Amino acid sequence: PSEEYENLRRRIHSNTKEFWYYANHELGKLMHESDKEAKIRAILEQLSDRKSTLLSDQEKLSEMDGYHEWRQLEAANVSDLVQRRLHYLQNPPDCREARKLICNLNKGCGFGCQLHHIVYCLIFAYATERTLILNSKGWRYNTKGWEYVFHPISESCLSSYDDKVVQWPVSYDAKVVSLPFIDSISQKPKFLPLAVPKDLAHRIVRFNGDPSSWWVGQMLKFVLKPRLPMQKAINDTIAKMNFKSPIVGVHIRRTDKVGTEAAFHHIHEYMAHVKDYYDQLELTRPVDVRRVYLATDDANVLDDARQKYPEYTFLGDPSIAKTAATHRRYTPLSLTGLLVDLHMLAMCDYLVCTFSSQVGRVAYEMMQSNRVDASNSFFSLDDIYYFGGQNAHDRVAIMQNHGGKNEDISFEVGDKIGVAGNHWNGYGRGTNKRTNMNGLIPWYKTADHLVLYPFPEYKQVPI
Numbered sequence: 001p002s003e004e005y006e007n008l009r010r011r012i013h014s015n016t017k018e019f020w021y022y023a024n025h026e027l028g029k030l031m032h033e034s035d036k037e038a039k040i041r042a043i044l045e046q047l048s049d050r051k052s053t054l055l056s057d058q059e060k061l062s063e064m065d066g067y068h069e070w071r072q073l074e075a076a077n078v079s080d081l082v083q084r085r086l087h088y089l090q091n092p093p094d095c096r097e098a099r100k101l102i103c104n105l106n107k108g109c110g111f112g113c114q115l116h117h118i119v120y121c122l123i124f125a126y127a128t129e130r131t132l133i134l135n136s137k138g139w140r141y142n143t144k145g146w147e148y149v150f151h152p153i154s155e156s157c158l159s160s161y162d163d164k165v166v167q168w169p170v171s172y173d174a175k176v177v178s179l180p181f182i183d184s185i186s187q188k189p190k191f192l193p194l195a196v197p198k199d200l201a202h203r204i205v206r207f208n209g210d211p212s213s214w215w216v217g218q219m220l221k222f223v224l225k226p227r228l229p230m231q232k233a234i235n236d237t238i239a240k241m242n243f244k245s246p247i248v249g250v251h252i253r254r255t256d257k258v259g260t261e262a263a264f265h266h267i268h269e270y271m272a273h274v275k276d277y278y279d280q281l282e283l284t285r286p287v288d289v290r291r292v293y294l295a296t297d298d299a300n301v302l303d304d305a306r307q308k309y310p311e312y313t314f315l316g317d318p319s320i321a322k323t324a325a326t327h328r329r330y331t332p333l334s335l336t337g338l339l340v341d342l343h344m345l346a347m348c349d350y351l352v353c354t355f356s357s358q359v360g361r362v363a364y365e366m367m368q369s370n371r372v373d374a375s376n377s378f379f380s381l382d383d384i385y386y387f388g389g390q391n392a393h394d395r396v397a398i399m400q401n402h403g404g405k406n407e408d409i410s411f412e413v414g415d416k417i418g419v420a421g422n423h424w425n426g427y428g429r430g431t432n433k434r435t436n437m438n439g440l441i442p443w444y445k446t447a448d449h450l451v452l453y454p455f456p457e458y459k460q461v462p463i
């Protein structure tokens with residue numbers, strides 16, 4: 001390592017201790033003092049500053065000594081390999097004879113949900129070495145089908161001819177199999193998310209902090225290729241905006257979602273994280289304009305945000321939000337706007353959203369395929385990342401915990417803990433699978449448990 005690397009590493013070590021000296025001293029003093037509110041506020045400000053410095057130093061560390069370039073190259077190579085494997089799978093030498101998997105695009109839900117349905121089908125196809133046939137006649141976003149909006153997912157094999165179709169699960173090796181929705185599949189195969197291919201995992205983890213969503217992002221990258229008219233419509237809308245880095249993407253999902261599938265979140269909850277992002281960025285570079293790309297299905301949010309936060313410049317198209325706010329959201333009219341929003345959110349430097357929304361999750365997954373590693377470039381106000389219908393998501397204990405102090409549970413190193421969520425206060429909630437105890441878990445004592453599955457290795461495709 002270089003001199004700069006060693007110096008920075010030592011600086012982070014020393015400043016982490018300084019962080020604690022400060023907190024310990026100030027909070028200790030506070031115990032005996034009156035008029036606490038103003039003092040606590042000042043302490044929090046100091047702590048936030050010190051935290052930002054530490055994070056910013058760590059960020060620099062990750063870019064030093066050519067590591068950044070190495071990761072960039074490796075990410076591009078692995079992505080390219082996955083795309084070529086998918087291309088190979090989708091273009092069999094003899095389409096007539098190829099084993100196929102049929103995916104019906106008739107799921108009665110929004111576009112984010114439908115994209116995830118296709119991702120599920122494509123992962124299924126990849127795992128079972130079947131060419132995916134997308135059956136999209138009568139599709140709600142274009143009755144003529146997916147292929148009229150996006151490039152087809154195969155150049156040479158788009159039909160199962162008149163072959164007999166058998167519904168999954170099948171007890172014999174049927175030639176053409178049709179998939180149910182992920183929600184209603186009996187006995188979920190182990191290759192479903194959040195599993196990642198075993199033969200690629202050791203490469204992915206070296207450049208990306210969240211391989212599961214990176215893998216999903218690769219599926220989206222393969223299928224989401226707008227045809228010329230759609231691409232032109234997207235480009236035209238984007239050309240009208242002054243989209244420039246640095247920029248933070250904010251997705252605010254309201255209307256029918258609130259109260260049914262997610263809680264209401266006020267604009268200031270999102271903006272607090274936008275402010276954090278810019279405050280930290282300003283430690284290393286001047287920021288002349290604090291730009292925010294705002295995507296929403298609530299027609300009033302953009303005006304409201306501009307009024308409440310005049311020190312920020314908001315980008316966004318009110319007509320897109322207006323269309324999204326109405327029942328028209330399931331029509332072709334809404335599709336262009338949503339694709340613009342997704343595309344823009346995924347290009348932002350940082351994303352603030354709610355992962356309870358499939359739109360928020362798709363934006364993050366696309367972000368993951370746009371860059372080397374987006375796993376530290378988002379904040380979800382509610383759920384941790386998940387894939388609807390996924391297999392169990394565990395964390396594994398990397399340190400022992402003696403529970404009981406804070407309603408937290410006990411665990412030993414190596415215990416698997418099924419997680420329900422992170423409370424973003426230092427604790428999450430989960431169940432120790434060894435003891436069956438459910439309660440709070442100090443998040444820092446656990447790490448994500450990555451599930452590796454022996455997917456086919458597609459040896460025919462050169463590495």
Ligand code: GDP
Pocket residue numbers: 109110111112113114251252253257295296297320321324329330334337338339341356357358359360
């Ligand atoms: P979810 O309901 O948020 O989990 O996601 P879905 O994609 O299944 O359905 C929500 C639908 O609302 C989307 O497909 C869009 O049509 C619309 N929508 C939600 N958020 C936005 C947004 O930020 N921009 C636009 N243009 N549409 C949105």
